[in-house]
Amino acid sequence: MLTMAMRSGGLRGTAVRWLLSQRLRGGGGGHHRFASTLLTAQQKPYTHIQRGNFNQVEGEDLAVFERILTSSGVITDHADVDRYNQDWMGKFRGQSTVVLRPKSTEEVAAVLRHCHQRRLAVSTQGGNTGLVGGSVPLFDEIILSTELMNDIISLDDVSRILTCQAGCVLEQLNTYLEPHDLMMPLDLGAKGSCHIGGNVATNAGGLRFLRYGSLHGTVLGLEAVLADGTVLNTLSGLRKDNTGYDLKQLFIGSEGTLGVVTGVAIEAVQRPAATNVAFLACNSYEQLQHTFQAAKHHLGEILSAFEFLDEGSMDCTTANLGLSSPLQTPAPFYILIETHGSVQEHDFAKLEGFLETVMSDELVVDGTVAQDAGQASALWGIRERITEALQHDGTVYKYDVSLPLPVLYSLVNEMRSRVASVATRCVGYGHVGDGNLHLNITSSEPNEELFGLIEPFVYEFTAKHRGSISAEHGLGVMKPHHIHYSKPAEAIHLMKQIKALMDPHGILNPYKTIV
Amino acid sequence: MLTMAMRSGGLRGTAVRWLLSQRLRGGGGGHHRFASTLLTAQQKPYTHIQRGNFNQVEGEDLAVFERILTSSGVITDHADVDRYNQDWMGKFRGQSTVVLRPKSTEEVAAVLRHCHQRRLAVSTQGGNTGLVGGSVPLFDEIILSTELMNDIISLDDVSRILTCQAGCVLEQLNTYLEPHDLMMPLDLGAKGSCHIGGNVATNAGGLRFLRYGSLHGTVLGLEAVLADGTVLNTLSGLRKDNTGYDLKQLFIGSEGTLGVVTGVAIEAVQRPAATNVAFLACNSYEQLQHTFQAAKHHLGEILSAFEFLDEGSMDCTTANLGLSSPLQTPAPFYILIETHGSVQEHDFAKLEGFLETVMSDELVVDGTVAQDAGQASALWGIRERITEALQHDGTVYKYDVSLPLPVLYSLVNEMRSRVASVATRCVGYGHVGDGNLHLNITSSEPNEELFGLIEPFVYEFTAKHRGSISAEHGLGVMKPHHIHYSKPAEAIHLMKQIKALMDPHGILNPYKTIV
Structure with a gap:
């Protein structure tokens, strides 16, 4: 038991060490594509x-x-x-x-x-x-x-501003920044394939949003080409610039419907000298919320991620990908906590204080702390590979919502009851720190009855709680007709006016986002 | 000498303690207004x-x-x-x-x-x-x-989202948040008077931008009334929401020309358990830049402000307000460094490491660390009251530019040579961490010759170095005709189109920002 270990000798003791299986160790990679077959x-x-x-x-x-x-x-x-x-x-x-x-x-x-x-x-x-x-x-x-537009234009490593073409792959930008002791302010499962231009166009959130914030804050300059071929260059990349309307913000999250992002100036962040990853188990969603409060209190400025997955998500990764749970006791909720800091000794002391609290308060029933980068990567792998694991079920109905934390998991519970007799699986995971739930329902093949049980219920539930029907995935072609669940008519009207102004013939990514 | 003190006993020793004069102690307040007389x-x-x-x-x-x-x-x-x-x-x-x-x-x-x-x-x-x-x-x-619109609507202290009317005064919001162990993500000298709606409308930057980032990232929802009276309510205040274009961003920094901000949902931040303030002296701008690099390296996640003032700014506060310098030896540059963290012992260790480095590397020639909140406030007072001190000279020509750090102070040096025979004073201070310089030239009364020496030179210099002619103050009525120094024609054209779309009769704050 972790509780015992903590009481008897602290986290550095071997009692809390959990040796990751080779199978899991191999799974900490980036984004996994599937052949369409x-x-x-x-x-x-x-x-x-x-x-x-x-x-x-x-x-x-x-x-x-x-x-x-x-x-x-x-x-x-x-x-x-x-x-x-x-x-x-x-x-x-x-x-x-x-x-x-x-x-x-x-x-x-x-x-x-x-x-x-x-x-x-x-x-x-x-x-x-x-x-x-x-x-x-x-x-x-x-x-x-944008795949051939992958030049890095400049790095100002004093101001920490990276300027590059839109087609640079996120992971490659991180590789480029590493010798400068810097990294990108965003991270997501698809990092091995996704382009920074696409990240910007879709306002990607991802795994460390909690710490490094939104692209609306970290993108300092953009170059975009408007529908008629006009080049809008605001790539100057200054931290502060209040000269007129901040036009670049319009393109962030517009999903390619207002212009084509061709260049990005983005604020790189300090690569942490110390990284810690803990994987914990909670017996209830209530405990999980209290654990989050405790993490914010104890880990303060070093907390870089607070992710969760439910038992069903864990089961899916073990059943479909053959991963092993890092914890021996099954529990209804698992948490992945990461810290990024500059002094390991300080961070470890903070983490220890946090773990002592959550264990003595019996918020956490089991847990492990990664002892090295390989283990940390393997723990992340469980969280990052859920999407891939779900695909193996056949058909996946995917939803990505923002909800107030107290009701965030209620959506999964209610949905699970609704679809119990039809679905293979109904699971929830996501970014607790951002109030962002990924709800996924699977079946062996497309099922109209199942779809009817899911929609519009998922949107109605979200609207009732004033959430967002797309926290970070965007609207694409899947959800533009559901935007009214999250945005008032006046806002949708203005969006359409802006679309008509900037793309009068509607040639940019038609049928999507704002229709 | 601080160097000796550090070598002999660390920062906690009395040798580095500097007792603030009563006169200075009284000066750490908020914003100071002047009667027009x-x-x-x-x-x-x-x-x-x-x-x-x-x-x-x-x-x-x-x-x-x-x-x-x-x-x-x-x-x-x-x-x-x-x-x-x-x-x-x-x-x-x-x-x-x-x-x-x-x-x-x-x-x-x-x-x-x-x-x-x-x-x-x-x-x-x-x-x-x-x-x-x-x-x-x-x-x-x-x-x-907006002065009667000062209701706080709600505080979600789990998600840390404060929702309030636009007329709430920044300092009052901080007072409200204090019992919840939270504070506003922005701070500025005018906090005792400025409204949060005005902060948003002007995209205020301020003193802790370096740490807590731009309002484009921390404002989570806005309510604004358009020119024709349409209410646009996106106050839901979710950390993540990718449902369509992020319209609220348009109002942030639009200076009241696109709509009237009536409500704000903003991300509050953890009030630091530990705050440290150091005031340092450097013999050159080169040393100041190296000190900044060292601060980023050693203070990492706890650095919350890195401000500077030059000798002329210090002289002005001592001559015009009767403040005393906290350091005995005059120097050409002074730095105010602040840390915000959750464990004082950790923060102090980091600060000590930083100070040891900058002293042993002879980057810093003198310095003091505040021993309590009163001293910290007094040190901040010097920095915050420069604006007020300058007013006492009579006429102040104020400029607020973003420039690449290496050339940031060159503007002050070049300007000082130009205006030497005409101006009372030419000083520079500002936010090093954000590349944001406040350049101020004073004279006893308005002087056309002096004005001719300043403009357009200040704008041309800034444009040559691809800076911004308004880092955080905005364009207002003072600079709309100079926007071309920082924004390309295509961007200005699109801004005008958006203005015409959203305010077809041009009734909102005419003559300003985009004209």
Whole structure:
């Protein structure tokens, strides 16, 4: 028992050490893609959407694009285009016939200028790791991929401002920053594939939002190309700049519907000299909330993540991926706590104080603290690989909501009762520190009855508690018609006016976000 | 010598203790207003602006306003209106004949609905503590004061989200949060007068921006009334919400030109269990920059402020306010460092490590560490009262720029050479951690020759180094015509389009920000 260990000798003692199995050790990697053949899930609830009044790409258009990009930047081979048409979960598939891969902002501008004039619809794609169908076309929209725009432009390591092209992969930016003792202010499971431009366009939240905050705060400058090809360059990357409206904020979270993000200036953060990861078990959601309060109190400025998963999520990773739980006793709730600090001795003392409190108050019934980076990575692996594990069930109905903490898990409980007789699994996990729940319901194949039990209930529950029906995943093609559950009519009206102002022909990522 | 003290016994020793004079001790308060009779400065470079095509307020309009607000909400007595017409520095004076003081969002909406229909211009005023003439009318704009909108709506002390009306005074919000062990994420010299709505509308930065970040990150929800009286309520105050465009961001820093902020949901932060303040002296700007690097390295997650003032700023506070320098040896640069943390012992160890480094590396030539809250407050008082001290010179030409750190102080040096024969004083101080310099040039009275030496040089210098001509003060009426020094034409064009979309008759704070 951890309680005993703590009482008898503190955390450094071997009694709390838990040796991670080799199987788990191997699983701490980044983002895992699936070949589409693995996937049976095809929800396809979007067949009611009609193609917009856009022109189709013709030979003359391709000739223009080849002049702008050279032929290597234009992909028209059906098999090659196909992998850009398909989202990684296999839920969403477009019918595009052409992928454009610009290398520079000027090329993006020239492409959009032509598309705007010709009324050709465009779907911008970064790492294609989204969860709401925002990154693939629905019909024959041109796919504008940022994958060749992966230059790092500059790093000011005094001001800690990194400036790069939109197609840089998040993990590669971290690798670049490492020798400068810096890291990116955001982290997410898809880090091995996702592009920083896509992160910005979708306002990605992720695992350390609690500590390093929103991209609305950490993105210091943006370069974006508007629908008509106008380049809007506010890349200067100053920490403070109150000269007029902060236009870059409009693009953060607009999911490619207001412009194409081509460059990003972002505030890098100090790489922690000390990192600690603890994995704890609670017997109730009430205890979990109290543990969160205690963590904020004891860990203060070093708390960098407070994540949770329920028993069902843990069961899924053990059953579907063969991972082992790091704790011997099953419990209804598990917590992953991480600290980032500059002096290990201080951080450990704070962590010890925290653990003593939560154990003596019997908030936590079992726990382990990673003894090295490998173990820390393995503990993170359990949390990060839940998404992947769920996919193995077949069809996954995924929801991502913000809710007030006291009722956050009530949604999972209520949903589980509703879908008990039909679903394979109904689980909840997510970012307690941000009030952000990932609710996932699985079945072996798409099931209309199940879908009817889930929606609109999930949205109604969220609206009743004044939550957000999309905390961090965005609206994409999956949820634009549900925006009214979280935003008042006046706000939606203004969003539509801004969309019409900035993209009068509606060519940018049509059918998505604001429709 | 601090160096000796550190070597012989550490910071807790009395050798480094410096007893603050009673005179200084009394000076650690908040914001200090001046009666206009004290002020001789009237720059008046704005006489070229023509009154817009708005109607004048007539008896029937007043009758409408009295129906909406009751008579106590409508001020028309000339002497009473006068103090709202006048900015606190005495630089900007409007000619309004009426002040409206709504108590609720509904009242603001009703007022704006009428003004929109009648083409009556409106200038919204919070605490009237701005520095660029944004908070007073230029002509006869109706003054819409938020001073009666000072209700705290709710505090969720688990999620740490405070929701309040726009007219709450920053310091009062801190007082309210104190028993909950929380505080506001921003702090500024004007805290005793400024309204949170004004802070949001001007995107106030302030003294702890370095630690707690921008309002673009910490403001979680806003309620704003658009020009036509439409209420836009996104006050839900969720940490994460990706449902459509983040409209609230548009109002942050728009200086009342896109809507009237009526409610704010903001992320409160943990009140630090431990606060330390050190005041240091450096012999060169080069040393100051190295000291900043060392502070980031050693103080990491607990660094909450890194402020600087130059010798001229110190001289001004001693000469004009009678304060004493906390250090015996004059030096060209002074630094104020603050830490916020949760365990005093840990923080002190980190601070000691930092001070040992900067002293042994001879980056710092003298210094003191506050021994209690009174001393800390007095040290802060020196930094916070520079603005007030400068006013005593007569006329103050104030500039607020962001610049890359290496050239930040070069602007002061170059300016000082230019104005040496004409100005009383040319000083620099500000927020090193944010690359934000406050450049101030004083003279006994307004001086056209001096003004010609300052502008456009100050803007050209800033533009050459890709800085911002307004880091945190905003554009107000003082700088809208200079925005091109910091923003490209494409961005200014889009700002104008958004202004025209959201305020088609241009009634909100005309002549300011985007013109």
